[in-house]
Amino acid sequence: MIEIQNLSKTYRTRLGERTVLDRVNLRLERGRNVGILGCNGAGKSTLIRMLSGAERPTSGRIIRNMSVSWPLAFGGAFHTHLTGLDNLKFVCRVYGVDYKPLVSYVEEFSELGVYFREPVSHYSHGMLSRLAFALSMAIEFDCFLIDEAMVVGDVRFHERCHVELFQKRRDRAFILVSHDASVIKLYCERACVLHQGRLHEFETVDEAYAFYDEQMVPVPIEV
Amino acid sequence: MQSLRRSLEIQGRVLWALMLREVITRFGRHNLGALWLVAEPMIFTLGVAGVWTAAGLRHGAGIPMVAFAITGYSSVLMWRNSVSHCSHAIHHNISLLFHRNVKSIDVLLTRIGLEVAGATGSFAVLTVFFASIEWITLPVDPLQVIGGWLMLSWFATGLALTVGSASAFSPVVERIWHPTAYLLFPLSGAAYMSDWLPLPLRSALLWLPMVHAVEFIREGYFGPVVHFHYDMAYMAICNSVLTLSGLALVRLADARIEAE
Numbered sequence: 001m002i003e004i005q006n007l008s009k010t011y012r013t014r015l016g017e018r019t020v021l022d023r024v025n026l027r028l029e030r031g032r033n034v035g036i037l038g039c040n041g042a043g044k045s046t047l048i049r050m051l052s053g054a055e056r057p058t059s060g061r062i063i064r065n066m067s068v069s070w071p072l073a074f075g076g077a078f079h080t081h082l083t084g085l086d087n088l089k090f091v092c093r094v095y096g097v098d099y100k101p102l103v104s105y106v107e108e109f110s111e112l113g114v115y116f117r118e119p120v121s122h123y124s125h126g127m128l129s130r131l132a133f134a135l136s137m138a139i140e141f142d143c144f145l146i147d148e149a150m151v152v153g154d155v156r157f158h159e160r161c162h163v164e165l166f167q168k169r170r171d172r173a174f175i176l177v178s179h180d181a182s183v184i185k186l187y188c189e190r191a192c193v194l195h196q197g198r199l200h201e202f203e204t205v206d207e208a209y210a211f212y213d214e215q216m217v218p219v220p221i222e223v
Numbered sequence: 224m225q226s227l228r229r230s231l232e233i234q235g236r237v238l239w240a241l242m243l244r245e246v247i248t249r250f251g252r253h254n255l256g257a258l259w260l261v262a263e264p265m266i267f268t269l270g271v272a273g274v275w276t277a278a279g280l281r282h283g284a285g286i287p288m289v290a291f292a293i294t295g296y297s298s299v300l301m302w303r304n305s306v307s308h309c310s311h312a313i314h315h316n317i318s319l320l321f322h323r324n325v326k327s328i329d330v331l332l333t334r335i336g337l338e339v340a341g342a343t344g345s346f347a348v349l350t351v352f353f354a355s356i357e358w359i360t361l362p363v364d365p366l367q368v369i370g371g372w373l374m375l376s377w378f379a380t381g382l383a384l385t386v387g388s389a390s391a392f393s394p395v396v397e398r399i400w401h402p403t404a405y406l407l408f409p410l411s412g413a414a415y416m417s418d419w420l421p422l423p424l425r426s427a428l429l430w431l432p433m434v435h436a437v438e439f440i441r442e443g444y445f446g447p448v449v450h451f452h453y454d455m456a457y458m459a460i461c462n463s464v465l466t467l468s469g470l471a472l473v474r475l476a477d478a479r480i481e482a483e
Contacts, residue, residue, distance in 0.1 A: 011481065054320040054482040068323060076318035079248045086247060093240030094322050096233070 002028045002051070002068065002143060002173075007060035009046055020046045022197035023060070028173055030066055030142060035188030035205065036177040037212045042194040044177035048147050051175065066142035066173065072165070073151045075132035080121035084112055084131050087120065088138065095139050102138045109160070110134040130157065137164050141172065148178035181209045237324050241333040260337060261344035264300045268349060271296045275414075286445055290359040293349050294444055295413030298437050301342035302379040302411075303404050308334040309387025310397045317482050327388075327480065328473050335383045339376045346372070367443025374455065375436040377462045384469025391476040412437035417452040425452065432461035 009021040020043040028034055038044045048071050049055045050062060070077075078087055088106050092099035107116050110130040115123060123131070133151070136144075144165065151161060165174075166187060177194075178184055184191050184205060191208035193200045195215050202208035250259045272292035309331050316330040353359045362368045390396040408414075412434035417425050428434055435453040442451040 049321075049482050052321045053323040054317075055480050056478050058478075070321040070323070074318075074321055077321060079244065081248045081251060082244070086244075090240055090244050091322070093243070094237055094324060096236050 001030060001063075001065045002026075002175075003063045004051075005061050005063065007050060007057045007062065009043075009050065009055070010058045019197050021050070021057075021199075024194075024197075024199040026192065026199060026201070028143070028175060031171055031173055033174045033176070033188050033190075035184030035191040035208075036175065036194055036199070037179070037181055037184055037191055037208060038177065038194035039179055039216065042179075043197060044179070044194055045147055045149075047194070048145050048175075048177055051145055069136060069139070069141040069144045071150055072136045072144055072146045073129060073132040073161075074136075074147075075128050078120045078128070078132070081119055083119055084110065084116040084123075087131065088135060091135055091139060097139055106131075106134045106138050109137065109164075126154070126157070133157075133161055133164075143173040143175065144169070146174055146176040148176060148180065148183055181212055185209065233324050234329065237326075237329050238333055238336070241319070241325070241329055242337060245333055245337060260341040261348060264297065264304070264342050264345035265349060267300060268293055268296045268345060286448060287359050289353055290444065291441075293346065293353070293359075294441050295437060297342055297346040297349070298375055298433065298440065299408055299411055299413045300345070301339060301375055302382055302433060303408070304342065305335045305338040305379040305383040306386045306400060306404065308338055309383040310390040310400060312387055313391045313476060313480070317480065320480065320482060327391075327477055328384075328470075331384055331387045331473065332380075334387075335380050338383075339379060343372065343376075362444045363446035364443040368440050369443075371436050371440035371443060374439070374458055374462070375433065378432055378436060378458065378465065381462050381465025381469050385465055385472060388469060388472035388476040391479065407431070410434075416441065416449055418449045429454075432458045 004024055004026040007021055007024045008019065010017045010019045012018075024047070026034070036044060036047065046055075050057055051068060052070050053068075082090070084106070085103070088102060089099045092102065110116065110127070110133075112123075112127055112131060115127060120128065120131075129151070146165075151158075176184065176188055188205060191202055191205045193202070193208050193212045193215070195212075200208075200211060202211065246257045246260065250256050255262055272289050275292050276288045312330050312334050313327045316327075319325045319330065320327065350359070350361070354361045386396065386400055390400075410428055410431060412428070412431070417429065417434065417438055420428065429452060435455060435458040438451045438453040439455060442453075
């Protein structure tokens with residue numbers, strides 16, 4: 001179970017404090033999933049950062065009774081001097097997993113060939129995201145955090161991610177954030193909408209979608 | 224108890240993972256690789272020992288210049304490098320915090336651990352090497368040297384935690400640290416013995432905690448060749464204050480972290 005209790009996050013800007021998340025509450029049971037819809041700048045990625053533990057809430061708290069992944073396919077923690085294999089070893093050490101049985105899986109899935117043992121600085125964009133996704137799948141978690149915008153790649157790659165995540169790991173919980181209602185509708189059993197810092201919960205994805213659609217009427221952006 | 228043990232286990236695992244990562248990213252796998260961690264401070268110390276010897280400095284205490292330089296300059300490297308590598312360390316490693324168990328304090332402790340290990344290795348290797356070719360003698364009281372060295376490591380840890388986490392608040396901290404470190408070097412006890420100084424100056428410089436450790440280490444190394452001035456209780460208090468302020472600042476810095 002993960003429970004977000006009254007979580008708020010404010011950031012300092014030059015024009016004073018800005019509240020990105022405002023008293024957000026959410027509960028997710030083991031094996032269940034939820035989609036969070038929100039337009040650009042609604043605070044989706046901020047919520048993911050709080051959930052992964054990269055940032056602290058300004059107030060409120062998050063209770064985690066299951067293991068939570070780092071944001072799926074997040075490649076920002078790669079160091080350019082490290083090889084793909086080094087990066088695998090690193091995450092395995094951090095999570096206390098033996099890396100040896102995983103080498104062949106990651107090597108195969110990332111399709112890096114000889115580059116698996118070359119520094120990441122020599123990788124193309126596509127190679128980076130394949131490695132990032134493969135590493136995310138190498139460590140087992142109870143709950144996956146997925147920021148849809150982070151998972152980039154071609155159609156075939158998306159299909160393989162789909163099989164790995166939503167078919168082979170069907171029993172896991174996940175939280176998926178996206179600005180795209182069709183993605184949420186495809187994968188999630190329920191949905192919430194993040195709008196102006198507040199999280200609105202809905203029974204069905206359709207209700208969430210209707211609300212989201214209503215809010216999507218273009219409003220002048222406050223600066 | 225159970226959960227404390229588990230926490231320590233995780234922390235140990237994370238620190239080990241970060242340390243290996245840091246060694247590869249900093250030194251690579253080519254030529255000496257991880258040995259640079261010790262080689263770099265050794266080169267520094269040798270250079271300083273060479274310059275001081277060539278300049279014909281005399282201190283009249285019957286101590287070989289090489290031993291004087293090794294005990295002094297290794298001490299400087301310990302606190303100076305720990306702090307330098309900790310400033311902006313949190314910022315540089317911010318993406319690692321996406322892994323739940325990696326905390327900003329782990330990032331700082333990793334860098335401190337490596338610098339302390341490097342300075343210690345350099346000190347040990349140089350001492351054994353010069354003793355084996357009989358340029359210097361081995362310490363008179365090795366336990367006292369080790370004790371002083373541990374106090375100095377603690378000092379370096381506290382100072383690095385404080386400056387390292389403070390640098391997360393403002394870039395001014397790092398800008399001020401550089402000149403401060405530079406100015407502290409001649410004052411830190413590395414290049415003089417307190418006993419040579421006139422009294423008002425000596426008491427003024429003894430406000431600096433690291434002077435006490437250097438004096439203590441040198442007494443352990445050379446024996447009572449001069450009168451050494453130190454108060455290890457005072458240094459312990461300074462170290463405690465630095466450590467606590469460092470830990471508090473890390474906590475405050477955590478609340479301000481903005482990941483990418």
